[in-house]
Amino acid sequence: MAILKVTDMAVNYGMIQAVKGISFEVEEGEIVALIGANGAGKTTTLHTVTGMIPAKSGKIEFDGADITKVPAHKIVSMGLAHVPEGRRVFAQLSVLENLKMGAYTRKDKEEIERSLANVYQRFPRLEERKAQLAGTLSGGEQQMLAMGRALMSHPKMIVMDEPSMGLSPLYVSEIFKIIQEINASGTTVLLVEQNAKKALSIANKAYVLETGKIVLSGDARELMNDDSVKKAYLSE
């Protein structure tokens, strides 16, 4: 069953139509990659899915519910978390406070503690630095914090926007490994990446966006061998 179903979604960004009626689906348990060049509409798509920008037309369904008009702050508690582009951790808050913000909508203290223990287990570095201000972490650590923060809401699905952006190659590999682990533990992942090669290597399915339209979609491995994809996105 599709956990996320987007139908004919169009989005305006000011005067510009950034997304021109796209449809895609994410099955439960999958990693789905959304790849494309700068300005193709990837981030806009994610922002619309999680309610940060309103859709001009079309329909977004998550976990069986129509969320097209649901405001961003209500979407988290439905089980959909968003790791934003550029990480956007709260720099003036400690690592622990950041993680607790991730569990803002949850009430059960014991379950929150359990999630915190899980996050610390996955990211031991965050536990070591829990009292430190998030702004003092390195880029890679901040990315881990942003992911940990999203996991604190105990989501069914996480959308991740450019998690590898600006990271050293060492961290890039680690982040992709972590995404696979998060997925393996039962969380569905929708991934937006400019690093198409890495994204396709861990995804089940992928969609290629070009100037606001989906131009290609299919099995991630097949797309990796597609000539047009190779030429446009996989050249190094």
Add this chain to the structure above:
Amino acid sequence: MLTSILEQLINGLRTGSIYALIALGYTMVYGIAKMINFAHGDIIMVGAYTLYIGIALLHLPVIPAMILTAVVCSVLGVLIEKIAYKPLRKAPPLAVLITAIGMSYFLQSMALLIFSSTPIPFKSVINLETVQIGSVHISGITIITLLVTTITMVALTLFINKTRAGSAMRAVSEDRGAAELMGINVNKTISMTFAIGSALAAVAGILYICQYQSLRPTLGALPGIKAFVAAVLGGIGSVPGAMLGGIVLGIIESLAKAYISTELADAIVFGVLVIVLLVRPAGLLGKKKLVKV
């Protein structure tokens, strides 16, 4: 000489802590809504008139009249935000600024219509004997003012740093979008900030009017603008900065009045602001914004 300096310092501390209470409203609203609420000073005026109505016209006991004042100011603050500022959430900052100035004149004009421009005498509701420590005299109102502001600031600091709602405020103030992604209702948080800021202005209004004992529709303007200066001096957006800025400003003003010139005191206060901003553009405790790409 020493006695006189000490007394002036304590006077400064008293005026300064009132500025600090008002400055907190400016700085919190700026932190959360990224706007300068120029109608904030007039909330003090509304508070002062509400206290007057409660005591002189409704014959309420002092404490209920004060609670009424705080409630009226909080509700007014929230309403102002909802009616005048919220529709402009995505408008250019200049439009919001002009609206805020307009709101300030609106409140003053309403008070003018209702109460006329004739000052209304007001008898302080805080009656405490002057205390003498050594050769230093401290008036009752000063003691109450210092006590109330200290308690208020400690409570506010605990609220901001230790509660869920407080951390939501800090999150929104740092990154509104990311806070939304955490499930924080940004509109509610902004309303709450206006309510708290206006309640602080009500407290300041009560203390202020008990000291100056005369009601005019424009009474909020000068403390309002000075508290704004205090907030900028301390670093706008910083809560400890507003507290420090208010107290520093009050002390400078008091010393300038006593030892330099009463007429020049305000000029000196604003002069200090200019100098501080030349040396530290972000204010005493303000942080320079780091932009990471």
